[in-house]
Amino acid sequence: MLAKLFAPTRTVHAHCDLPCGVYDPAQARIEAESVKAIQEKYQGDEDPSFRTRAIAIKEQRANMVKEHLWVLWTDYFKPEHLEKYPELHSLFWNATKEAGAAKKANDPAQGQKLLDLIGEIDRIFRETKKAA
Numbered sequence: 001m002l003a004k005l006f007a008p009t010r011t012v013h014a015h016c017d018l019p020c021g022v023y024d025p026a027q028a029r030i031e032a033e034s035v036k037a038i039q040e041k042y043q044g045d046e047d048p049s050f051r052t053r054a055i056a057i058k059e060q061r062a063n064m065v066k067e068h069l070w071v072l073w074t075d076y077f078k079p080e081h082l083e084k085y086p087e088l089h090s091l092f093w094n095a096t097k098e099a100g101a102a103k104k105a106n107d108p109a110q111g112q113k114l115l116d117l118i119g120e121i122d123r124i125f126r127e128t129k130k131a132a
Contacts, residue, residue: 023076025122028068028095032118034061035102036111043108055106062102065114069096072121077128085124095121 038058042051073092082088095117102114 023072023125025068025072025118025125028065028072029115029118029122031061031064031068032099032102032111032114034058035065035099036108036115039102039106039108039111042106058106059103062099065099065102065118066096069099069118069121072125076125081124081128085127088121088124091117091120091124 035058038054038061042054042058045051045054069092073088077088095114098110098114098117102110105111
């Protein structure tokens with residue numbers, strides 16, 4: 001009886017435990033900028049210790065890109081956005097795949113490709129915010 005009394009009356013979804021409603025591709029972009037910067041530094045330094053640390057940090061940042069993109073894709077975008085922007089699914093698919101590829105790649109061109117995809121997501125995101 002008490003469990004029923006204190007049970008939630010509605011379900012909410014958010015990127016954290018408090019439904020603040022704050023979403024922005026900027027979080028993914030910042031981490032992707034870090035990935036690219038590390039790729040550039042990796043190319044300019046032959047020290048094995050530095051390179052080992054750079055790879056570990058780059059992999060963490062690439063994972064964070066994926067997490068930020070997943071939250072944006074699954075929590076912010078709605079079916080009506082997909083109807084208006086049918087490229088959203090493939091855009092997110094490609095961006096998260098590119099973030100995964102960043103774990104292995106040390107070429108800054110790959111990091112730029114990731115940033116370009118996030119830029120496209122950001123463009124659509126901004127358009128949906130204007131319409132809201």
